[in-house]
Amino acid sequence: xxxxxxxxxxxxxxxxxxxxxxxxxxxxxxxxxxxxxxxxxxxxxxxxxxxxxxxxxxxxxxxxxxxxxxxxxxxxxxxxxxxxxxxxxxxxxxxxxxxxxxxxxxxxxxxxxxxxxxxxxxxxxxxxxxxxxxxxxxxxxxxxxxxxxxxxxxxxxxxxxxxxxxxxxxxxxxxxxxxxxxxxxxxxxxxxxxxxxxxxxxxxxxxxxxxxxxxxxxxxxxxxxxx
Numbered sequence: 001x002x003x004x005x006x007x008x009x010x011x012x013x014x015x016x017x018x019x020x021x022x023x024x025x026x027x028x029x030x031x032x033x034x035x036x037x038x039x040x041x042x043x044x045x046x047x048x049x050x051x052x053x054x055x056x057x058x059x060x061x062x063x064x065x066x067x068x069x070x071x072x073x074x075x076x077x078x079x080x081x082x083x084x085x086x087x088x089x090x091x092x093x094x095x096x097x098x099x100x101x102x103x104x105x106x107x108x109x110x111x112x113x114x115x116x117x118x119x120x121x122x123x124x125x126x127x128x129x130x131x132x133x134x135x136x137x138x139x140x141x142x143x144x145x146x147x148x149x150x151x152x153x154x155x156x157x158x159x160x161x162x163x164x165x166x167x168x169x170x171x172x173x174x175x176x177x178x179x180x181x182x183x184x185x186x187x188x189x190x191x192x193x194x195x196x197x198x199x200x201x202x203x204x205x206x207x208x209x210x211x212x213x214x215x216x217x218x219x220x221x222x223x224x225x226x227x
């Protein structure tokens with residue numbers, strides 16, 4: 001467990017993943033890559049020597065690009081991590097970025113040494129928070145993703161307003177998280193944070209930004225005025 005204090009003074013507790021949980025996710029991802037290798041490897045040899053060259057290039061891109069692409073564009077989760085309920089984040093709890101993902105994955109070559117990721121396992125045990133050397137260098141963590149709870153929100157406003165602009169999954173989650181943390185924020189701080197989401201709260205027509213953003217969270221969660 002790792003405690004992270006947010007700029008608003010809230011403490012978030014991240015459940016870090018250990019070697020066993022991470023190994024399960026790795027096995028799933030490895031199996032997926034093997035299936036892809038077998039599929040591509042059964043076709044490219046038809047092209048002769050050129051096909052062999054293409055396969056080697058493809059293998060390089062798949063081996064190194066597979067985890068980076070998923071971590072950057074799929075909320076820090078490869079298919080294996082998603083199946084096992086894990087995700088990669090920065091050590092302050094924020095979503096992982098491209099540079100950090102590249103660093104942590106490039107250092108897999110070191111973590112693998114001398115065989116079977118032995119260096120990585122030792123690092124995870126010594127670090128105490130499940131971080132291999134790649135995570136230490138990149139400033140990242142692999143954490144458990146808590147299942148979403150569909151329970152009734154704790155905030156009082158039940159009015160709903162559909163988002164004014166299309167939102168990604170990460171943006172929808174941020175809006176809901178803001179509403180959930182509202183009781184811990186002062187009115188002025190809540191209003192300041194709400195106005196960061198300018199496209200959603202602009203032209204409020206007499207409604208403060210905090211209320212507008214909470215109503216957007218209600219719409220995301222499917223809360224109605226009768227709920």
